[in-house]
Amino acid sequence: MKGEVNNIAVLTSGGDAPGMNAAIRAVVRKGIYHGLKVFGIERGYEGLIHGMFREASLGTVADIVHRGGTMLMTARSEEMLTPEGQKKAAEQLDIHGIDGLVVIGGDGSFRGAQTLSAQGVPVIGIPATIDNDIPGTDLTIGFDTALNTVIEAVSKIRDTATSHERTFLVEVMGRKSGSIALQAGLACGAESIIVPEIKVDLDEVSARLLRGHQRGKNHSIIIVAEGAGSAYQIGEELRRKTGFDTRVTILGHIQRGGNPTALDVVTASEMGSLAVELLRAGKSDQMTARVHQEVIGLPLEVAYGPRKPFNRALYDLASQLAI
Ligand code: F6P
Numbered sequence: 001m002k003g004e005v006n007n008i009a010v011l012t013s014g015g016d017a018p019g020m021n022a023a024i025r026a027v028v029r030k031g032i033y034h035g036l037k038v039f040g041i042e043r044g045y046e047g048l049i050h051g052m053f054r055e056a057s058l059g060t061v062a063d064i065v066h067r068g069g070t071m072l073m074t075a076r077s078e079e080m081l082t083p084e085g086q087k088k089a090a091e092q093l094d095i096h097g098i099d100g101l102v103v104i105g106g107d108g109s110f111r112g113a114q115t116l117s118a119q120g121v122p123v124i125g126i127p128a129t130i131d132n133d134i135p136g137t138d139l140t141i142g143f144d145t146a147l148n149t150v151i152e153a154v155s156k157i158r159d160t161a162t163s164h165e166r167t168f169l170v171e172v173m174g175r176k177s178g179s180i181a182l183q184a185g186l187a188c189g190a191e192s193i194i195v196p197e198i199k200v201d202l203d204e205v206s207a208r209l210l211r212g213h214q215r216g217k218n219h220s221i222i223i224v225a226e227g228a229g230s231a232y233q234i235g236e237e238l239r240r241k242t243g244f245d246t247r248v249t250i251l252g253h254i255q256r257g258g259n260p261t262a263l264d265v266v267t268a269s270e271m272g273s274l275a276v277e278l279l280r281a282g283k284s285d286q287m288t289a290r291v292h293q294e295v296i297g298l299p300l301e302v303a304y305g306p307r308k309p310f311n312r313a314l315y316d317l318a319s320q321l322a323i
Contacts, residue, residue, distance in 0.1 A: 026272025
C-alpha cells in the first residue's frame with residue numbers, strides 16, 4: 001500500500017494568475033474535508049526553501065474565492081533552479097512532515113515540482129498562467145480572466161480610436177505565446193493579430209488597413225503579442241506605410257489582476273479538488289488538466305512535451321472575418 005497521506009502543502013509560483021486563490025481554497029478545503037492537515041507555503045519556492053509554512057484552516061481561505069492575485073504570494077525563484085536549492089526545498093518538506101505537495105503555477109513551476117518528485121516527494125501540478133501555454137490542458141487558470149480584461153480595455157480604446165479616426169496597436173502579454181492575442185483579437189474583431197508563432201507581413205497588414213479605410217472604416221485595432229516584436233516599431237512602420245495616425249497602448253500587468261471569471265473559478269475549484277484526490281490515491285508527478293470540459297490527471301511530463309500547437313485555424317478564421 002502507498003504511504004498514507006496526512007499532511008499536505010500548497011504553494012503558488014511564477015507569475016500570478018486570477019483564479020489561483022480559488023485553487024488554493026479548493027486544496028485547503030478538500031484536504032480538511034478529508035481530515036488532512038493542510039499547510040500554505042508563502043512566496044512560492046523561495047518560501048519553501050526558507051521554511052515559510054503556515055497551517056491553514058477553513059477560515060484562512062474564507063472570502064478569497066472571487067479575488068485575483070494569490071493570498072500565498074508568489075515569486076520567480078532563482079535558487080530553485082540550482083541543485084542546492086532543490087535539495088533544501090525537499091528537506092524543508094521532510095522537516096515539516098509533508099507527504100504531498102500541490103504546486104500551482106506555469107511551466108517553470110512544474111519544472112521545480114519535477115525536481116521534488118525526483119527526490120521522492122509526491123507532487124501534483126495545477127496549471128495556472130494567463131498565457132494558456134501549458135501542453136496537455138485546454139485551459140490554464142487565469143487565461144479566461146485575462147482575455148476578458150483585454151476585451152474590456154480594447155472596447156474603451158475603440159471609443160477614442162473612433163473619435164480620433166486612429167489606428168491603435170494594443171500590446172498584450174505573451175512572451176512566447178500568442179494565445180491571448182489570438183483569442184482577444186478574434187473576440188474584439190481586430191483588423192490584424194500579430195503573434196510570435198506566425199511571421200508577420202506588414203505590407204499585408206497595411207493593405208488590410210487601407211482596404212478598411214476605403215470602405216469607410218475610420219479606425220482600426222491591431223492586437224500584438226509582446227513576444228512578436230516592439231508594438232512601437234510595428235506601429236511606426238504601419239504609420240509610414242499607410243499615413244494613418246497611429247497610437248500604441250501596452251496593457252501590461254493589468255492583464256494579471258482582477259476578479260477571476262466564473263470559468264476560471266470553476267476550473268480552479270475542480271483542479272484544486274482533483275489535486276488532493278490524486279495525492280490521496282498515492283499519485284505523484286501528475287498535473288491536473290482540463291480536456292474537453294473534463295478535469296483529469298495527466299503525467300507532469302506532458303507539460304514538457306512538444307509545445308502546445310498554435311491554433312492556426314482560429315488565426316485564419318480571425319483573418320477571414322476581419323477581411
Ligand atoms: O507568464 C505570465 C506572464 O504574465 C507573461 O505573459 C509575461 O511575459 C510575464 O509573465 C511577465 O512576467 P513578470 O511579471 O515577471 O515581468
